[in-house]
Amino acid sequence: xxxxxxxxFCAAALLFGMFYFVSASGSVGVTVYQTxxxxxxxxxxxxxxxxxxxxxxxxxxxxxxxxxxxxxLGVYYQEVKITSNAYTFSLNAQNNEKAVTFxxxxxxxxxxxDNALSMRAVIRNGKAYVPARAVCEYxxxxxxxxxxxxxxxxxxxxGREAYDNNTFLVVARxxxxxxxxNYITSLSGESSTGGDSASTAAPATTAPSSAPAQASRxxxxxxxxxxxxxxxxxxxxxCGDGTALDDxxxxxxxxxxxxxxxxxxxTLTECADQIRRxxxxxxxxxxxxPMGETANAAxxxxxGNETLEKIACLRAHTAYLSxxxxxxxxxxxxxxxxxxxxxxxxxxxxxxxxxxxQSVQQKKSAVSILMSENTRSADALKRLMNxxxxxxxxxxxxxxxxx
Numbered sequence: 596x597x598x599x600x601x602x603x604f605c606a607a608a609l610l611f612g613m614f615y616f617v618s619a620s621g622s623v624g625v626t627v628y629q630t631x632x633x634x635x636x637x638x639x640x641x642x643x644x645x646x647x648x649x650x651x652x653x654x655x656x657x658x659x660x661x662x663x664x665x666x667x668l669g670v671y672y673q674e675v676k677i678t679s680n681a682y683t684f685s686l687n688a689q690n691n692e693k694a695v696t697f698x699x700x701x702x703x704x705x706x707x708x709d710n711a712l713s714m715r716a717v718i719r720n721g722k723a724y725v726p727a728r729a730v731c732e733y734x735x736x737x738x739x740x741x742x743x744x745x746x747x748x749x750x751x752x753x754g755r756e757a758y759d760n761n762t763f764l765v766v767a768r769x770x771x772x773x774x775x776x777n778y779i780t781s782l783s784g785e786s787s788t789g790g791d792s793a794s795t796a797a798p799a800t801t802a803p804s805s806a807p808a809q810a811s812r813x814x815x816x817x818x819x820x821x822x823x824x825x826x827x828x829x830x831x832x833x834c835g836d837g838t839a840l841d842d843x844x845x846x847x848x849x850x851x852x853x854x855x856x857x858x859x860x861x862t863l864t865e866c867a868d869q870i871r872r873x874x875x876x877x878x879x880x881x882x883x884x885p886m887g888e889t890a891n892a893a894x895x896x897x898x899g900n901e902t903l904e905k906i907a908c909l910r911a912h913t914a915y916l917s918x919x920x921x922x923x924x925x926x927x928x929x930x931x932x933x934x935x936x937x938x939x940x941x942x943x944x945x946x947x948x949x950x951x952x953q954s955v956q957q958k959k960s961a962v963s964i965l966m967s968e969n970t971r972s973a974d975a976l977k978r979l980m981n982x983x984x985x986x987x988x989x990x991x992x993x994x995x996x997x998x
Contacts, residue, residue: 627746627778629771630658632666633756636767639774641904642720645727645749648877652740652749653717653724659686659734668753670734682992684716684723688734695733699723700827700991702851706733717853717877718992721912727751743768745775782905828955828962828983829993830854830976831930833883833915833937835968837869842973844876850980855930855993856968857883857915860899867906874907879993881913881930889916896927913993915965930993932963936972944974951979955988963993 628645630637637643637658645654657663660672673685682699694707697716704712714729731738731751739760741748748771750760758766832843834856847854856873858866860882874880882899884892892914900910915930934954941947955962966972983990 627775628652629743629746629748629774630654631748631750631763631767632658632664632668633752634758634763634766635666636770636774637664639778641778641908642910644908646719646724646874646908648717648724648875651729652727653719654727654749655719656684656686656716656723656725658727658751659725659730668734668736668751670736682723686725686730686734693734695730697723697725701989702853718879719874720910743771745771827989827991828964829991831881831915831932831963831965831993832856832968832972833965834858834866834869837866837968839968839970839973840869840872842970843968843976844872844878846973846976846980847878848876850984850990852980852990853878853992855879855881855913857881857913857930859883859885860888860895860902861885863899863902864906870903870907874909879913880907880909880911881915882911883915883917886917892916930963930965932965933958934962934964936975937965937967941971941975944971945978947971948975948978948982951975952982955983961991962988 626647627639628647629639630643630645643655643657645652647653656672659668659670661667662671669689670686671689673687683696684699685694685696687694695704695712695714696706697704699716699718702715704714704716706712712729712733714726716723716725718724727749728738730736737752737754739748739750739752741750741760741764743764745768748764748767750763756763764771830847830852832854834840843854856870856878858870858880863870863882870880880903882896882903884895888895896911896914903909903911913928913930934951936947936951936954939947939950941950951964951966955964966976980990
């Protein structure tokens, strides 16, 4: 009788443990992507995990850089230009026969002969991500997206790998399980046992969609008729209840433009769906510290990033301090802007647009516009994008200090 009770208790405990683990995983609500280069499983970390943007799998550029990944894929990374308003880099074949240059701000990519290619880079977790399949196809590498019990596996191979994909999934299974379990546990706020350590790596042995087309923009009747051209413009939005988010994202997509979306640190969980939509669309996610919390900004932002990792597997590097100043830890970029449209008292989208455009015209250098996420801003943005395009302003990605 006692043995039966003990057996029943152990079975119940096991079921509870399984249920608890699945619940912890399910509560996170994220898709896990692991990375393998030839026969090496790369440590699983939220800051370097592949991401899906518009249905296209992107990986950190470091995946293709031997000095960062320790795997020679025959490609190396080279910085071309990194300033506050420009970020250009290239991936080059080691034999120098092929090269692709990404201009992150302009959403363009060109080959060694200066021909335009239908791929682009995006910024995630403060670094550049590139489309995995497209880059692999260009440099003659093999790309596969494998389905496993422990998330998807993005595998890139050179032809020198020891295992085919099916065999690799079998051989690497215990390592993938360890990494996956440790990662899910870390998202649940519990202690981890080293899932990101190099010891979890499997021992090494001997169709992407195109970037959105640039939309043709024609000035509307309400726009001024000056013919002068302007400076670089970056856009940021203080996010609210999400009612206008889809309209804003649609307008940005039509213009092939990237923006910064600042989410309040005290409502991140409630904004989880919005955050994931913004990230999937290829925009930058930042954090907004509410008024009254700016004195403790460093701690508030640290907790905010912990929440972001749990709900969207990303970390922010740009912060906005509402109505005050505060101390930021190293690695944070403080968004200030020089055109504050979030606090303009305008009753209509047209009135808000006219106020913004007047301020933009007065600037003699780069323009940084801050808008609220609401229906007036969505209407004003459509008018503004038409005007900026007709005056040859360049919409650039809001700068971050960490790439």
